[in-house]
Amino acid sequence: MSEDPASAPPPRRAGSIALRLAAAALVSTLIAVTAGGFALSHAFHRSVEAAFDQRLEALHRALVAALRVGRDGAIGLDRGLGDPRFDQIFSGWYWQVEEVGQEGMTDEVVLASRSLWDQTLDVAGTPGSGPAAVRQIVDGPTEGVPLRLVARTITLPDHDGPLVVAVAADAAEIGLETRRFDRLLILMLGGLVLVATLLTLVQLRWGLAPLRRLSGDLDAIRAGRAARLDEQRPREVLPLVRAMNGVLDHDAEVVRRARAQAGNLAHGLKTPLTLLAADIADLPEERRAAARRQIDAMRLIVEHHLTRASAAANAAVIGARTPVAPVAADIARSLERMFARRDPPLAITVDLAPDLESRGDLDFRGERQDLEEILGNLMENACKWAAGRVRVSGAAAGDDMLLILIEDDGPGLTPDQARAALQRGRRLDERVPGSGLGLSIVSDVVEIYGGTLALTASEELGGLATRVTLPRAEETGRRRR
Template structure:
């Protein structure tokens, strides 16, 4: 039964939230870790490349000699064939104080820009063909030389960059594989960790559908208190319902006897007609309100109750057919065997009993009781070929909150109880005209 508030949509799945949070954090850490490793490897590779050039520069210094005229020359090869290959990207160059240049064969007729340096210095420049070069250079004084000799050696950074790119590809491929593995592990961990909650949800669905009465055991320590508290609520709810039923039954039994005694005593009393009329009104009101109180006390909203509708309708039809045997009413029970009401059998008996009794009362010769399932709802219909409703009665019945027992004279108090029981069980009740010519009463109840 709705209280008029807009129903809230379910929030995002807890599993999705946990997995998404873990993945975001993992990707941030992997991205940061990958950037740090890539930067560290590049710095280490550049430093190692510089050390190689330093070693070559010291080897070049070792094979450099000064002639008597003050000129310098390299008396031996540096041992790396790339210095002999034209524009290989590996070059050396010596600038004498006089300005004369001695160059490696790889430079051919090109020169590298000279940067005056005291101590050893590293810098990056563009080579003869625009290739990136790392240069290590320094000024040295040789015995017999007229001044400082500028010595320079350069290596091709493309080799270094290719190595760094290969490392980065391998690094990011490994990180992607690691991320995929961690994603699977996170999903498995979350699903395994939330399994008790899914089991709790399944148990609650089973209770709502009437397949069980209580939550099972075996929950982990974090969930067990919740399951125990819910079981305690279910047990307390059942006790309250049973106690209310008992009180209502006792009250009904206690009132019927004094009313019967009063009715017997008024048999020969003057003015008994008025007194009997008032007594009948009292009886009628007591039955009405006790019926509604019993309906409320026997609420079908207690979890765990369910019953099939066809046997209930057939039992009621058998009894009513015997009571009204002289009228030769043809009753058609068109209820599927899988039509299930999620609520107490007694409530369904009370609702169908009232509707079918009214149909038998007003039918001329045919009654049809049908049912169908629609979106977890059970829709029951009771139709007859009687006189039906007048437009005025139909308009009153359509009004929200209208009392059917007052709007439709002759239909009795049972319809008010049907309305209350349907609402209590989370359903609704409506009346319109049947294609048989009479009334069609429709009950929409939890089922499916």
């Protein structure tokens, strides 16, 4: 069971190569920058902690070096530590010295920094002696403020029992410095992502420029400004360009052969028909007239199908472009000579798109011979029926179509007659010479090119108005984006 085309899902759009590459580059940059940012932030945090601990170690060694035992056995400092924060109450920087009591537990604070005021540092357990200090996070004298503490057990000459010397500082300073660094890192990495994105867009624009030029060149071929693609291309695009040129050359060869075959067929058929027309001269009058009618009918059928086949081949030509005004002017001059003996004289006016000078030329996207076939039949038909005036005008109909209007001041047609006139071989008045195939051939050629043909009443001249829409060639110098 075949699927209903109307119910089939619409085809998915392939999207943009530039957008895909930009998205991939942005995602890769974000991943790399994020991973690098976390690594830098972690390394900086560890570095700040290590530097903070080294500073506490240095202060601890300075404090131990400054401790002295007085003559009365009291412990004191023979010099300050050089940091005024130890003298500011609850500044976040503290030190204290405790005696180790019985069973190895700290007992009494014998000396402390002024910043501790009436508080003490809670050193858990008894730290060891030697270079291995104990680092702890303890509660400070200010509620909710954790301290980073370094403590070591030492002994002093002239003093009985060991002492626990501790130096502590506000651990929030580490967080403050690391947060400041993180903010700066985020700003720098964000700027790096922005710059990388802009550079990626510039790189993509520069890298995809050959594809944009290729698109513009294809538009030039479609508009008739070029026949083939220039093969001076980057290596990556050159195979595609050569393949496209191969297709264009193949299509041109197919059209050339079709035209040659149509010409050969026309010659091969018209010659026997001409001989038959000459051979019936000896027939009786009645039979001669009947044979002539059949020969004329065959000739018209051959002409009709050859014209349609030629138009179909021409419509397949990529880049065909024909200016409308010169073709209409040439046909008008020929018709004026053809109807020169008419009384009253026939006036043919060609007024094609006078308001489009600023927007480019009015060009037909097709072969000249097909435009001549269309305008020739329609303008000749208008001249046959006109009382004295025929006017050809035109204008753009949207971005890709053109409208040609052929009017006369003749008797015109009723709607029923207009429909009948487009039927193949139908003649509305046998007194006017013609085959009756002209409008039918025009209708077929217009249909092959995707246009329309309509017969209406002329509002200004009062006769017949033939409206033809045909594909319009792209304006000279314009490029599609």
